[in-house]
Amino acid sequence: MRTTLLAPVLLFLAGCDCDDCDDDDPGLPLFQEAEPNDAPLTANHFGILQVGDHFLIQGFVRDDVADPFDGFAFTAATALHVDFQLFIDTNTADLDVCLYDPQLDQTVACFATQSNPEQGGVDISAGGLDFHLVVEAFLGDGPYTLELVVQPLFLGATASDRAAVPQASIAGVNARAERTTAAETGYLREKPATRPLVEIEQRIEIDRKSGTVLEIVKVRRSDS
Numbered sequence: 001m002r003t004t005l006l007a008p009v010l011l012f013l014a015g016c017d018c019d020d021c022d023d024d025d026p027g028l029p030l031f032q033e034a035e036p037n038d039a040p041l042t043a044n045h046f047g048i049l050q051v052g053d054h055f056l057i058q059g060f061v062r063d064d065v066a067d068p069f070d071g072f073a074f075t076a077a078t079a080l081h082v083d084f085q086l087f088i089d090t091n092t093a094d095l096d097v098c099l100y101d102p103q104l105d106q107t108v109a110c111f112a113t114q115s116n117p118e119q120g121g122v123d124i125s126a127g128g129l130d131f132h133l134v135v136e137a138f139l140g141d142g143p144y145t146l147e148l149v150v151q152p153l154f155l156g157a158t159a160s161d162r163a164a165v166p167q168a169s170i171a172g173v174n175a176r177a178e179r180t181t182a183a184e185t186g187y188l189r190e191k192p193a194t195r196p197l198v199e200i201e202q203r204i205e206i207d208r209k210s211g212t213v214l215e216i217v218k219v220r221r222s223d224s
Helices: 159-164
Strands: 009-011 028-032 044-049 054-061 069-076 080-088 094-101 106-111 118-124 130-139 142-152 170-173 197-206 213-222
Touching (some): 054 130, 080 094, 094 118, 094 142, 106 118, 106 170, 118 130, 130 142
Parallel strands (some): 028 054, 044 069
Antiparallel strands (some): 054 142, 069 130, 080 118, 080 142, 094 106, 118 170
């Protein structure tokens, strides 16, 4: 079930402390995350993205099970490209971003480095496709600001580039993962079934009188 589009708050960039703020811009829409948003079905949904959209999302994420992910869902109005920057608003945390494809129920790219801001992009090849950006903490708890800028998909692309893009797909741009992220296995609609632990004990016994060889196998199963 999709959550309601969050009400924006106007952020006056002249008062912000990030180095990349544009003083000529009077303000950008600022959204606050709403918990729970730790899974695809509870992600904060921001509605339909149009070329020219530019806004910020602020939130707080932890590196434990209490708040492992902040999921943000979007629907592309048409084929488009999204640039994002994740500004980590503390020096005591290292946060990452992953791209989740709900059509596949799969994380398709991660941006997991030591950089601040964490930067990347998303190519959506057809209108109507949903995608999620998932923020998680690699180390430490902390606040963040996620900036999104929506552009035409094929801005500056050649005809051969356009022909090479598969139809109806979502792809990460400049994705680079220096470590494994929790979202790859934890941010899913259907979690993989846990295989039961099976212990097998095998021994061979020989009946000295008859010379019969007996193979004895004991199987113990644990569902814990």
